[in-house]
Amino acid sequence: xxxxxxxxxxxERLAPSDVVVCGLGSTARAWREQNAPHPTYYxxxxxxxxxxLALGLALARPDRRIVLLEGDGDLAMNLGVLITxxxxxxxxxxxxxxxxxxxxxxxxxxxxxxxxxxxxxxxAGAGWPWTGEAHDEAQAARLFAALLELPQLGxxxxxxxxxxxxxxxxxxxxxxxxxRALFQRRLSDER
Amino acid sequence: MSGDGQxxxxxxxxxxxxAGVEIxxxxxxxWLSPLIERISNEPKxxxxxxxxxxxxxxxxxxxxxxxxxxxxVCQNAGLLLSANALAGYAHHxxxxxxxxxxxxxxxxxxxxxxxxxGLVTEPVLDALRIPxxxxxxxxxxxxxxxxxxxxxxxxxxxxVLLRRAALLGDAKAS
Numbered sequence: 001x002x003x004x005x006x007x008x009x010x011x012e013r014l015a016p017s018d019v020v021v022c023g024l025g026s027t028a029r030a031w032r033e034q035n036a037p038h039p040t041y042y043x044x045x046x047x048x049x050x051x052x053l054a055l056g057l058a059l060a061r062p063d064r065r066i067v068l069l070e071g072d073g074d075l076a077m078n079l080g081v082l083i084t085x086x087x088x089x090x091x092x093x094x095x096x097x098x099x100x101x102x103x104x105x106x107x108x109x110x111x112x113x114x115x116x117x118x119x120x121x122x123x124a125g126a127g128w129p130w131t132g133e134a135h136d137e138a139q140a141a142r143l144f145a146a147l148l149e150l151p152q153l154g155x156x157x158x159x160x161x162x163x164x165x166x167x168x169x170x171x172x173x174x175x176x177x178x179x180r181a182l183f184q185r186r187l188s189d190e191r
Numbered sequence: 192m193s194g195d196g197q198x199x200x201x202x203x204x205x206x207x208x209x210a211g212v213e214i215x216x217x218x219x220x221x222w223l224s225p226l227i228e229r230i231s232n233e234p235k236x237x238x239x240x241x242x243x244x245x246x247x248x249x250x251x252x253x254x255x256x257x258x259x260x261x262x263x264v265c266q267n268a269g270l271l272l273s274a275n276a277l278a279g280y281a282h283h284x285x286x287x288x289x290x291x292x293x294x295x296x297x298x299x300x301x302x303x304x305x306x307x308x309g310l311v312t313e314p315v316l317d318a319l320r321i322p323x324x325x326x327x328x329x330x331x332x333x334x335x336x337x338x339x340x341x342x343x344x345x346x347x348x349x350x351v352l353l354r355r356a357a358l359l360g361d362a363k364a365s
Contacts, residue, residue: 021253041256046279049249052241056253056261059214059237080242084250088239177285177346184256 001137003030003098003160009137010069010096011036013144019064019187021057023050023074026104026165031069039190041183042176048077051095055085058093061187065092067148072099072119076111079122085153086127094147095155104165119157130154195360196225199329203291203358204229204236206332210339212236212262212289214254216247220266222293222358227264244269245276248348251288252280260339262289263348267296267312270350278319281347289339290350294325299355316350323350326357 007030014020020036022028024044031040041057043050054068075081075097085093101114111117120131129152134140143156174182203226207215215230216239217223231238241247244265251261263269270277270292280286296309316323322341324334335351342349 045283046245046275049245049252049276049279052246052249053253053256055239056214056216056250056255057257058253059239059250060254060257060259060261078243078246081246081249084239084241084246176283180256180284180286184258188258 001140001158001160003027003100003163004033005137006098006140006158006160007031007034007069009140010067010144013148014038014067015065015148017064019057019061019066021050021054021066021068023068023070024105025071025073026100026163027069027071027074027098029165029168030098039183039186042179048074050074051078051081051085054093054095055081055088055090058090059088062090062092064187065094068093068095070095070097071104072097072101072117073103073111075119076117082123082126082128086123089129089153091152093153094150096144096147097155097157099157099159100162102162104162105167108162120155123155128153128155132156134158196358197229199358199360200225200229202329202332203335204233206335207262207339208233208235210289210336211260212339213259214239214251214261215264216241216250216261217264218242218244218247218266218269220293220295222295222355223264223266226291226358230264243272245273248273248276248280248288248290251348252284252286255286255288260288260343262291262339264291265293267292267294267308267352270312271308271315274315274319277321277348281319281321285346287342287346288348289335289342290348291335292350292352293358294352294354297354312352321348321350323352325352325354327354329357329360331357
């Protein structure tokens with residue numbers, strides 16, 4: 001499954017009120033290409049920090065459901081956050097981990113022990129109450145729907161193809177701090 | 192637990208509440224035990240226990256993104272570990288939060304393994320362009336509240352380094 005398909009399947013299942021946080025790299029790029037209407041915070045950089053930031057946002061905004069779209073390289077940098085999130089257990093946080101076993105944007109180098117890592121096992125072992133693993137489009141569609149029907153914290157690991165993930169041609173019109181301000185304004189206006 | 196430690200924790204948490212802090216992330220140090228225990232028992236503060244200090248920085252940044260004031264409570268080793276996260280949230284995202292870090296490895300300490308932390312903490316924070324203030328005595332606890340306001344105004348994390356005397360008074364500490 002191409003990562004754009006996984007991103008589309010998620011977009012099609014989100015509620016209009018959902019808020020998205022993206023980790024860095026090709027997962028964020030796949031989501032950006034969806035042009036989804038949902039408020040989205042692209043948390044890059046620092047690498048490895050998106051899950052913690054999503055947790056903090058979920059705690060600060062219990063009135064909104066926060067959906068973290070994360071890459072395996074980003075998550076592998078900081079597996080301890082699975083324990084932190086399970087301990088906090090915010091009912092309004094959902095996580096999808098896109099697994100391509102590579103540092104796609106960095107040049108496609110393999111993760112350590114690529115192909116033999118089970119993120120659902122790691123999450124379950126860290127105490128997550130619900131996990132699912134999707135290897136194809138049908139499984140992803142079903143598990144994303146199940147994830148979003150949960151009344152509690154959950155994580156879906158979705159396997160996607162290794163693909164080229166070139167850097168965008170330019171830096172874009174707005175800085176991270178400007179994007180942050182725009183995101184905050186939108187969340188504030190939607191109260 | 193020393194009586195001084197509990198009394199000082201009470202005053203520090205009072206400053207956090209006056210500053211509007213509603214979310215705290217922590218990783219322990221023995222000198223922080225009374226403060227973390229007091230935070231954990233404070234109903235107006237959501238306390239999150241983290242496995243690494245930079246996770247705490249991320250939690251605080253996310254809380255700030257969502258419009259809440261947050262504090263990271265940790266040892267100064269956690270500042271060293273969190274250098275990339277602190278710099279990223281300070282200068283790239285410009286997300287404010289407060290950090291209360293115990294100042295290990297200085298004249299009050301009694302352990303070889305703490306000393307390097309005291310040597311490098313302030314130079315590292317300087318290099319990161321992260322504002323910091325040292326609280327030597329609990330009488331200066333108002334700095335906690337003022338640093339939270341400074342963070343909000345500056346749109347970046349501000350660190351308060353707490354000496355043992357500010358946390359525990361004259362009590363013997365490990």
